[in-house]
Amino acid sequence: xxxxxxxxxxxxxxxxxxxxxxxxxxxxxxxxxxxxxxxxxxxxxxxxxxxxxxxxxxxxxxxxxxxxxxxxxxxxxxxxxxxxxxxxxxxxxxxxxxxxxxxxxxxxxxxxxxxxxxxxxxxxxxxxxxxxxxxxxxxxxxxxxxxxxxxxxxxxxxxxxxxxxxxxxxxxxxxxxxxxxxxxxxxxxxxxxxxxxxxxxxxxxxxxxxxxxxxxxxxxxxxxxxxxxxxxxxxxxxxxxxxxxxxxxxxxxxxxxxxxxxxxxxxxxxxxxxxxxxxxxxxxxxxxxxxxxxxxxxxxxxxxxxxx
Amino acid sequence: xxxxxxxxxxxxxxxxxxxxxxxxxxxxxxxxxxxxxxxxxxxxxxxxxxxxxxxxxxxxxxxxxxxxxxxxxxxxxxxxxxxxxxxxxxxxxxxxxxxxxxxxxxxxxxxxxxxxxxxxxxxxxxxxxxxxxxxxxxxxxxxxxxxxxxxxxxxxxxxxxxxxxxxxxxxxxxxxxxxxxxxxxxxxxxxxxxxxxxxxxxxxxxxxxxxxxxxxxxxxxxxxxxxxxxxxxxxxxxxxxxxxxxxxxxxxxxxxxxxxxxxxxxxxxxxxxxxxxxxxxxxxxxxxxxxxxxxxxxxxxxxxxxxxxxxxxxxxxxxxxxxxxxxxxxxxxxxxxxxxxxxxxxxxxxxxxxxxxxxxxxxxxxxxxxxxxxxxxxxxxxxxxxxx
Numbered sequence: 083x084x085x086x087x088x089x090x091x092x093x094x095x096x097x098x099x100x101x102x103x104x105x106x107x108x109x110x111x112x113x114x115x116x117x118x119x120x121x122x123x124x125x126x127x128x129x130x131x132x133x134x135x136x137x138x139x140x141x142x143x144x145x146x147x148x149x150x151x152x153x154x155x156x157x158x159x160x161x162x163x164x165x166x167x168x169x170x171x172x173x174x175x176x177x178x179x180x181x182x183x184x185x186x187x188x189x190x191x192x193x194x195x196x197x198x199x200x201x202x203x204x205x206x207x208x209x210x211x212x213x214x215x216x217x218x219x220x221x222x223x224x225x226x227x228x229x230x231x232x233x234x235x236x237x238x239x240x241x242x243x244x245x246x247x248x249x250x251x252x253x254x255x256x257x258x259x260x261x262x263x264x265x266x267x268x269x270x271x272x273x274x275x276x277x278x279x280x281x282x283x284x285x286x287x288x289x290x291x292x293x294x295x296x297x298x299x300x301x302x303x304x305x306x307x308x309x310x311x312x313x314x315x316x317x318x319x320x321x322x323x324x325x326x327x328x329x330x331x332x333x334x335x336x337x338x339x340x341x342x343x344x345x346x347x348x349x350x351x352x353x354x355x356x357x358x359x360x361x362x363x364x365x366x367x368x369x370x371x372x373x374x375x376x377x378x379x380x381x382x383x384x385x386x387x388x389x390x
Numbered sequence: 391x392x393x394x395x396x397x398x399x400x401x402x403x404x405x406x407x408x409x410x411x412x413x414x415x416x417x418x419x420x421x422x423x424x425x426x427x428x429x430x431x432x433x434x435x436x437x438x439x440x441x442x443x444x445x446x447x448x449x450x451x452x453x454x455x456x457x458x459x460x461x462x463x464x465x466x467x468x469x470x471x472x473x474x475x476x477x478x479x480x481x482x483x484x485x486x487x488x489x490x491x492x493x494x495x496x497x498x499x500x501x502x503x504x505x506x507x508x509x510x511x512x513x514x515x516x517x518x519x520x521x522x523x524x525x526x527x528x529x530x531x532x533x534x535x536x537x538x539x540x541x542x543x544x545x546x547x548x549x550x551x552x553x554x555x556x557x558x559x560x561x562x563x564x565x566x567x568x569x570x571x572x573x574x575x576x577x578x579x580x581x582x583x584x585x586x587x588x589x590x591x592x593x594x595x596x597x598x599x600x601x602x603x604x605x606x607x608x609x610x611x612x613x614x615x616x617x618x619x620x621x622x623x624x625x626x627x628x629x630x631x632x633x634x635x636x637x638x639x640x641x642x643x644x645x646x647x648x649x650x651x652x653x654x655x656x657x658x659x660x661x662x663x664x665x666x667x668x669x670x671x672x673x674x675x676x677x678x679x680x681x682x683x684x685x686x687x688x689x690x691x692x693x694x695x696x697x698x699x700x701x702x703x704x705x706x707x708x709x710x711x712x713x714x715x716x717x718x719x720x721x722x723x724x725x726x727x728x729x730x731x732x733x734x735x736x737x738x739x740x741x742x743x744x745x746x747x748x749x750x751x752x753x754x755x756x757x758x759x760x761x762x763x764x765x766x767x768x769x770x771x772x773x774x775x776x777x778x
Contacts, residue, residue, distance in 0.1 A: 125541075127541050127544070127545075183723065183727070186727060187726065187727075190726075191540060191541050192446075192450075192452045192540065192541065192544065193726040193730070194726075195452070195454075195541065195544060196675075196678065196679070196682065196722050196725070196726050197722060197723045197726040197727065199675055199719075199722055200718070200719040200720065200721065200722025200723040200726075201719060201722075201723065202719070203715050203716075203718055203719035203722065204715070204716055204719035204720065204723075206715065207712065207715035207716050207719070208716075210712075210715075211712060320671075324548060324549055324552045324671065327545045327548070327549070328545070328549050331542060331545055331546075360560060362556050362557070362559060362560030363560055365556055366553055366556050366557050366560065369549055369552065369553045369556075370553055372549075373546055373549055373550060373553070376542075376546060377532035377533060377536070377538075377546075378532075380533070380536050380537075380538040380542060
């Protein structure tokens with residue numbers, strides 16, 4: 083399959099596909115970070131994670147329309163308001179869901195899976211009833227349009243760069259929240275030993291709720307970023323949920339570095355193969371490889387060595 | 391205690407008899423052939439649900455990829471039927487006569503090698519059992535030998551369901567793509583689309599289902615059945631007692647896979663096509679809800695649960711398509727939060743004592759042995775619901 087191309091062309095193809103892969107990587111990381119926090123730290127399977135992401139996307143869409151109609155002067159920076167709102171909306175919904183549903187099921191992880199799947203169906207239908215079945219897109223402000231020419235064949239779209247920078251910032255922020263803040267310390271303490279954490283005065287129920295809300299809020303930001311590179315439909319979240327779960331498991335459930343590394347590996351493999359094979363075969367091969375590796379190494383790429 | 395040694399108690403025998411009477415007598419009398427055919431389609435899902443009771447309810451392995459096995463069974467059957475209907479005479483207008491029509495549309499000029507053996511009915515029937523069993527064995531062996539279980543197993547089986555769907559849709563020339571394998575006509579020259587054939591297939595399907603129920607009952611009452619429950623509740627203790635837990639899990643996973651595949655094959659025969667929309671993530675997880683609604687611990691409950699959910703789905707999605715997804719989503723949540731043991735749990739708490747009294751009263755008249763032990767639930771209440 084390489085024979086038809088010259089070396090320079092191959093180099094450019096890999097660079098272009100690599101960049102496309104980086105955008106996919108950004109979306110994966112943003113989704114997987116939220117999921118990794120919820121799954122890795124709390125052991126809860128949130129099948130509705132994609133729907134939280136889509137909530138963020140719809141919030142962004144509403145913001146875009148609102149700013150276009152009422153505050154055209156600020157339209158250039160509406161995206162930052164949208165992200166904050168998306169984070170708040172998804173986080174609030176997450177806290178509500180944790181309070182009404184998840185907290186009854188901490189001892190039954192398989193049942194959370196079913197319950198959150200039910201939740202995802204309800205949310206999907208709600209989106210469909212409110213926003214219609216058709217996909218919607220946002221209007222990007224001018225400074226995000228266009229692309230930067232790197233060489234004469236390689237061009238890099240600006241919105242892609244923006245999404246990547248955003249991902250980088252969010253990843254750093256999550257690192258600080260989990261490993262450098264009081265809340266993160268409490269979260270990790272609860273994960274390691276729930277009873278002892280409670281005994282030293284940590285309100286474990288509150289920590290659970292905050293952690294879940296944080297994970298969902300990050301999903302909301304992911305949705306916000308998602309609108310910049312694709313359109314949003316009621317079922318768009320479900321398309322990504324399997325990939326994201328595989329990413330989290332592949333990276334090693336409790337490891338943030340692992341999540342990022344496996345997002346990178348999977349997105350790059352997929353987008354590079356996509357150029358040479360059909361899109362579906364690229365996806366099949368990628369997922370098969372991941373499942374195969376997981377069968378050989380069930381604990382994932384990066385695993386915490388703890389005694390159980 | 392004779393009742394402990396025999397493979398089913400009086401109550402369980404009664405339950406199986408009620409299901410058989412419902413399947414073989416009540417439904418054919420109460421419905422026209424169109425409805426009965428639809429009902430038969432629901433029953434094919436019951437095979438999957440019964441498998442899930444063994445696998446998930448009893449042994450604690452939640453597989454979100456049962457649609458894979460349903461699909462494998464269904465596709466095996468569909469490939470045979472498609473080859474039979476694609477004779478060179480029937481497909482004379484194609485550029486390559488004698489191969490299935492969708493291959494011709496996709497510029498494939500020769501029958502692929504893996505389609506060749508499906509010219510034989512014997513091979514097909516064997517493949518319906520063996521292919522899913524081997525596939526389940528590979529997955530199970532790879533996972534359970536490394537002590538992967540719980541949510542990891544669920545996620546990976548779900549990923550496998552996703553992979554298979556993408557593969558089937560992507561390889562349109564070999565699999566019929568998103569439309570699946572359609573336009574199936576005859577089985578060994580016998581037209582499966584006539585009303586008579588549909589009646590016969592319905593009865594074959596019902597008989598197979600009762601057979602599957604009896605087989606599950608035997609397994610559950612054997613030592614293996616007790617081990618399954620033990621593995622679910624205290625896996626380490628079973629291991630320390632000297633049993634190989636992974637082998638038990640692999641066995642029950644393969645068992646459930648074969649059940650699903652039989653259901654899939656009967657689905658293809660009764661409905662007349664097979665498509666990837668019965669393989670993927672969404673159908674697979676819906677099959678879990680059939681089982682959960684019926685009660686994850688009861689094989690008979692699974693049958694009623696399947697019928698009830700599918701009946702509700704058909705009724706509601708015809709009249710209120712908007713509300714159905716809300717209803718289904720609510721069902722997922724309710725079945726987990728409010729009644730985790732499903733219909734059979736409700737039956738157990740409200741109706742079982744009543745039935746128990748009736749059964750043991752009849753028993754006292756005939757014999758004066760010990761009273762029957764309490765059994766897994768099934769029964770009249772759910773029968774009435776399913777029959778509506």
